[in-house]
Amino acid sequence: MIEEGRDCADLVTQLAAVSRALDRAGFKIIATGLERCAAPERAGTAQAAADRAQLERLFLALA
Numbered sequence: 843m844i845e846e847g848r849d850c851a852d853l854v855t856q857l858a859a860v861s862r863a864l865d866r867a868g869f870k871i872i873a874t875g876l877e878r879c880a881a882p883e884r885a886g887t888a889q890a891a892a893d894r895a896q897l898e899r900l901f902l903a904l905a
Contacts, residue, residue: 843856865904868900868904869901869904872897872900872901872904875893875897876894876897876898876901878893879893879894879897880894
């Protein structure tokens with residue numbers, strides 16, 4: 843876009859859109875992991891608790 847001589851506002855708009863899309867993808871990945879940790883067959887296991895804690899840290903890192 844820069845090489846094409848596009849307006850700076852267009853560039854910032856595109857960068858913001860990409861940033862939001864990446865954030866949404868990250869949130870979806872973490873939400874899927876949290877759902878997996880909460881599955882009844884994993885509930886209460888030490889590994890599920892560790893996975894959940896790790897996913898919560900990742901989630902907060904995205905904020």
